[in-house]
Amino acid sequence: MPDTQPPSNRNDMRLALEADRHDANRVSALRSPAWEKVSRTLFDVAILGGGVSGACIYHHLSRRGYRVLLLDKGDFACGTSQASGMTIWGGLLYLRNLDLRSVVRLSKDREGLARDMPAWVRPQSFRFVPSSDSVWRERLVHAALYLYWGLGLFRRRRPRREPLFEEAALLAHPPVRGSLVLEEATLSASDSRFVLQWIVCHQSEEDVPLNHAVVEEGRFDPRDRLWYLEVGDAFGHRSVTTRARFLVNATGAWTDRVNEQFGIRAPYKHIFSKGVYLGLDRPDNHRDPLVLEVEEHRDIITLMPWGPVSLWGPTEATVRRAEDGFAVTPEDVDLLLGMARRKLRRSITKRDVVSLRCGLRPLAVNRDFGGARYPLDLSRAYRLWEDPGVPWTAVYGGKLTNCGSLAREITARIARRIGPARSPDCDAPRILPEPEWDHYPGIPGRVPSLDWCMRHEYCCTLEDYLRRRTNISQWIPREGLGRAGENRSRVRQLALVLSGGSDAEADRALGAYEAGVRRRFDDVLGVVQ
Numbered sequence: 048m049p050d051t052q053p054p055s056n057r058n059d060m061r062l063a064l065e066a067d068r069h070d071a072n073r074v075s076a077l078r079s080p081a082w083e084k085v086s087r088t089l090f091d092v093a094i095l096g097g098g099v100s101g102a103c104i105y106h107h108l109s110r111r112g113y114r115v116l117l118l119d120k121g122d123f124a125c126g127t128s129q130a131s132g133m134t135i136w137g138g139l140l141y142l143r144n145l146d147l148r149s150v151v152r153l154s155k156d157r158e159g160l161a162r163d164m165p166a167w168v169r170p171q172s173f174r175f176v177p178s179s180d181s182v183w184r185e186r187l188v189h190a191a192l193y194l195y196w197g198l199g200l201f202r203r204r205r206p207r208r209e210p211l212f213e214e215a216a217l218l219a220h221p222p223v224r225g226s227l228v229l230e231e232a233t234l235s236a237s238d239s240r241f242v243l244q245w246i247v248c249h250q251s252e253e254d255v256p257l258n259h260a261v262v263e264e265g266r267f268d269p270r271d272r273l274w275y276l277e278v279g280d281a282f283g284h285r286s287v288t289t290r291a292r293f294l295v296n297a298t299g300a301w302t303d304r305v306n307e308q309f310g311i312r313a314p315y316k317h318i319f320s321k322g323v324y325l326g327l328d329r330p331d332n333h334r335d336p337l338v339l340e341v342e343e344h345r346d347i348i349t350l351m352p353w354g355p356v357s358l359w360g361p362t363e364a365t366v367r368r369a370e371d372g373f374a375v376t377p378e379d380v381d382l383l384l385g386m387a388r389r390k391l392r393r394s395i396t397k398r399d400v401v402s403l404r405c406g407l408r409p410l411a412v413n414r415d416f417g418g419a420r421y422p423l424d425l426s427r428a429y430r431l432w433e434d435p436g437v438p439w440t441a442v443y444g445g446k447l448t449n450c451g452s453l454a455r456e457i458t459a460r461i462a463r464r465i466g467p468a469r470s471p472d473c474d475a476p477r478i479l480p481e482p483e484w485d486h487y488p489g490i491p492g493r494v495p496s497l498d499w500c501m502r503h504e505y506c507c508t509l510e511d512y513l514r515r516r517t518n519i520s521q522w523i524p525r526e527g528l529g530r531a532g533e534n535r536s537r538v539r540q541l542a543l544v545l546s547g548g549s550d551a552e553a554d555r556a557l558g559a560y561e562a563g564v565r566r567r568f569d570d571v572l573g574v575v576q
């Protein structure tokens with residue numbers, strides 16, 4: 048049985064009042080049971096941040112029988128975890144700094160995910176195209192790929208040279224000596240769905256994931272050694288007090304800020320490296336991901352096939368503040384289009400851009416780090432900070448590829464701090480019912496229906512659905528609206544489902560979505576649609 052105490056009168060009354068007022072609102076009604084559990088359960092661990100790090104930690108702790116609360120101030124995966132290259136890789140780029148340790152570790156993580164999660168992580172050949180036609184250069188790269196393969200314990204296919212390949216026709220300068228093929232792994236659906244799958248199978252009286260939930264205040268009470276958190280509904284419907292024995296800060300780029308909010312001082316801090324991709328129409332002959340060498344900074348740029356688009360990027364630029372990193376700027380677009388003109392045969396203009404994606408790599412450095420280094424020269428290893436005074440751990444760094452080892456390490460540390468779970472057998476993973484399917488103009492195949500995603504996957508807004516429960520906003524121009532707004536009525540239908548049939552609410556949601564698309568897409572590209 049959960050260790051609960053009677054909810055405070057204040058919470059009770061507020062919940063009852065709010066429930067009456069908002070039962071008409073479908074999203075609010077669906078979220079009510081979770082809010083009630085949050086207010087009455089004493090959690091072993093509360094995790095702040097539902098990106099890949101927080102979600103995977105949530106999964107591991109829930110499986111061990113701990114009572115876990117996962118809170119995200121936005122939607123799950125709405126930070127960097129929705130903007131990655133979706134590659135589960137052994138860290139090839141870190142060979143250039145001879146960071147062999149990272150390569151060995153990441154290769155091991157890649158193998159673990161490919162072995163344990165074949166439905167989500169699939170092997171994928173990548174074509175590496177050296178920047179020059181020099182025989183020596185090619186031999187050097189080939190030797191490096193062999194070393195990489197060896198550091199990965201020869202688990203992937205042996206690297207090989209392929210003189211002829213279909214994608215050569217896409218390049219401005221097809222390589223005389225062909226491409227070098229190496230095998231990595233990629234996510235089969237999307238990065239957001241990869242995050243979600245860690246979460247959806249753990250939902251019970253004792254394991255509660257709650258998105259769009261903002262921690263307004265938090266304090267640690269040394270008398271009962273509990274954290275008290277005031278959590279507010281981002282839609283403004285309610286706020287409750289919840290309690291937890293341990294807190295994990297897995298808020299990615301916001302980690303330093305959340306530490307500050309709670310008065311925690313860590314010996315690390317984050318440096319932010321912004322990464323942007325352009326989604327372009329995918330040509331029929333683009334089958335394998337291409338890795339092209341870029342002369343500047345000895346970096347690479349990729350052309351990744353993903354459904355009907357090819358992702359071109361990413362950029363790598365240091366930014367100072369987290370807020371600056373999550374918006375694509377016209378300069379980012381110009382930079383990527385300039386590189387496309389140099390590297391690709393097809394002439395690409397702003398009008399060819401289907402979608403934009405942008406995230407911040409949070410790179411862990413020591414607190415006193417003051418240098419200005421190219422982000423790729425900084426270590427990508429994660430670091431964990433356990434506060435000696437209060438039960439608190441903060442995650443610094445982290446990738447999709449190493450989410451499993453990070454979560455296992457943090458789970459073991461928490462078990463040492465708070466002891467074994469009190470109900471180790473309570474956690475039978477929830478089996479979701481088969482999705483109900485739907486169609487969307489321009490999307491090949493079918494998509495899970497909005498109604499199903501609302502009932503089973505915590506989907507609350509148009510953006511949750513179009514961007515993270517499906518790939519619609521990444522695969523259809525202007526975030527699903529269509530170049531000339533031809534899908535507007537379809538998006539309104541979706542807004543009606545969300546609002547439970549209220550025309551006024553549906554119009555409001557559609558208007559807000561369109562304004563967001565103008566800001567995030569039309570204004571950045573400077574294209575009048």
Ligand SMILES: Cc1cc2nc3c(=O)[nH]c(=O)nc-3n(C[C@H](O)[C@H](O)[C@H](O)COP(=O)(O)OP(=O)(O)OC[C@H]3O[C@@H](n4cnc5c(N)ncnc54)[C@H](O)[C@@H]3O)c2cc1C
Nearest residue numbers: 096098099100120126127128131132134299322406447448
């Ligand atoms: C362009 C790019 C390409 C990449 N490609 C790859 C790749 O191919 N392979 C790979 O392994 N890695 C890749 N990465 C790295 C990887 O995507 C990130 O390191 C990883 O997604 C970070 O996950 P996270 O959970 O730490 O952070 P995030 O995904 O940013 O999650 C943090 C979450 O915390 C929430 N939050 C913030 N503040 C609060 C608060 N106060 N309370 C509650 N919640 C809060 C946010 O809403 C967010 O959902 C890439 C990164 C970028 C930028």
